[in-house]
Amino acid sequence: MxxxxxxxxxxxxxxxxxxxxxxxxxxxxxxxxxxxxxxxxxxxxxxxxxxxxxxxxxxxxxxxxxxxxxxxxxxxxxxxxxxxxxxxxxxxxxxxxxxxxxxxxxxxxxxxxxxxxxxxxxxxxxxxxxxxxxxxxxxxxxxxxxxxxxxxxxxxxxxxxxxEAVVPKVEGMGDFAGPVIHTSCYKSGNEFSGKKVLVVGCGNSGMEVCLDLCNYGAHPSLVVRDSVHVLPQEMLGTSTFGLSMCLLKWLPIQVVDRILLAIADLVLGNTAQYGLKRPAVGPLQLKDSTGKTPVLDNGAFAEIKAGNIKVLPGIKRLMRDCVEFDDGKVQNFDAIIFATGYKxxxxxxxxxxxxxxxxxxxxxxxxxxxxxxxxxxxxxxxxxxxxxxxxxxxxxxxxxxxxxxxxxxxxxxxxxxxxxxx
Structure with missing residues (x-):
């Protein structure tokens, strides 16, 4: 040196x-x-x-x-x-x-x-x-x-x-008998085949992990606590991101957001009826002001519409082999994966x-x-x-x-x- x-x-x-x-x-x-x-x-x-x-x-x-x-x-x-x-x-x-x-x-x-x-x-x-x-x-x-x-x-x-991985504190975390991991430790759905898996977090990673679990024959559920923008990965034959960048050269960000959401509704339908309520602020404005990235869907939303991925509310507490949610309902799960990002x-x-x-x-x-x-x-x-x-x-x-x-x-x-x- x-x-x-x-x-x-x-x-x-x-x-x-x-x-x-x-x-x-x-x-x-x-x-x-x-x-x-x-x-x-x-x-x-x-x-x-x-x-x-x-x-x-x-x-x-x-x-x-x-x-x-x-x-x-x-x-x-x-x-x-x-x-x-x-x-x-x-x-x-x-x-x-x-x-x-x-x-x-x-x-x-x-x-x-x-x-x-x-x-x-x-x-x-x-x-x-x-x-x-x-x-x-x-x-x-x-x-x-x-x-x-x-x-x-x-x-x-x-x-x-x-x-560093972010894992939120959840009541009863130590009581759950099955594996509890962060996506940083997740490799594929192969080891979860046939199991009921709860994925916590509805960003790009959470949606992709759910899709991967589906492909391996698992039964995933997705915890969605907040509103989220889901956009198709591609629009009008080009990438959604590329289309956004092109439109922003000529149009205000609010107008571009309205265009993106109109196309997304045509391609995906009403995401709110499947438990994925959109924020009041458009996807690009939200990204610009908070850094929160919209989900660019590459197949997971179709599995949600087909009922292969269940959308659930926030977690209240964990128990030995089940989870209680904010709406008071209790469901059994074999494993929990936190797709809760990094810091x-x-x-x-x-x-x-x-x-x-x-x-x-x-x-x-x-x-x-x-x-x-x-x-x-x-x-x-x-x-x-x-x-x-x-x-x-x-x-x-x-x-x-x-x-x-x-x-x-x-x-x-x-x-x-x-x-x-x-």
């Missing part, structure tokens, strides 16, 4: 040997799509960043915590990282395996070499030296884990919105930051201004706008750091010139 200069060694904790290391370039926390995108954008400008990843591979969420049937919900042209397109022979909606292959090839193309098995346990800005102190626990070295404190001018948070973990390790909310670990400034903080702190992958937002922020961050370097070099050149004249 010739881009890192070790400056001194010390022991921060009695039980763990620690090194302090100066990094000339940025430190990037997270080697998922966001971290790779910003590292590649920096490389394009001749800047080498230090990528830290707590897992043993790039895109660990995609590799280890997604179900087998997962595909990108948007067409591939809207999911590309900067400078590299998907291969032409990939399908319009790449599979999980296609996307992982794309990310691995992307990292190899730009020569990105993350430090794996490195967990960031703390980071804070030191005003005295004008640098970020990033404390990292590394892989076991002999019998002890090594701790390193990296000192850097720029810190890029690329752990994203989906760092940021930034607040647990980034200290004294005015950029991220301590409540949810997301940037306090909304898109498109949430990518830059103070003292060389940046965020990528927190836009709630998927990989399009990630790519936009990655390029902005690289441009901003490049400007800082050029400005510093210019000042140094002027200073040297003045010294030589004097």
């Amino acid at each position: 010739d881009f890192i200069n070790e400056v001194e060694g010390k022991r921060l904790h009695d039980h763990r040997p620690t090194r302090r290391t100066r990094v000339p370039g940025p430190v990037i926390v997270g080697a998922g799509p966001s971290g790779l995108a910003v590292a590649a954008s920096l490389k394009q400008r001749g800047i080498t960043g230090l990528l830290l990843e707590k897992a043993n591979c790039v895109a660990s969420l995609w590799k280890h915590k997604t179900y087998d049937r997962l595909r990108l919900h948007l067409p591939k042209q809207f999911c590309e990282l900067p400078f590299v397109a998907f291969p032409a022979n990939f399908p319009a909606y790449p599979t999980k395996q296609h996307f992982i292959s794309y990310l691995e090839t992307y990292a190899e193309h730009f020569g990105l070499r993350p430090l794996f098995n490195r967990t960031v346990v703390g980071a804070e800005f030191d005003g005295g030296c004008g640098l970020w102190r990033v404390r990292v626990i590394g892989p076991p070295k002999e019998e002890e884990e090594e701790e390193v404190e990296f000192l850097c001018r720029w810190l890029i948070v690329a752990t994203g919105e989906n760092a 940021s973990n930034v607040a647990s390790w980034l200290k004294h930051s005015n950029m991220f909310s301590e409540k949810d670990g997301l940037p306090m400034e909304p898109f498109p201004d949430g990518w830059k903080g103070e003292n060389g702190l940046y965020a990528v992958g927190f836009t709630k706008r998927g990989l399009l937002g990630t790519s936009m922020d990655a390029v902005r961050i690289a441009e901003d750091i490049h400007r800082c370097i050029v400005k510093a070099e210019s000042k140094q050149s002027i200073k040297s010139l003045c010294s030589s004249i004097l």
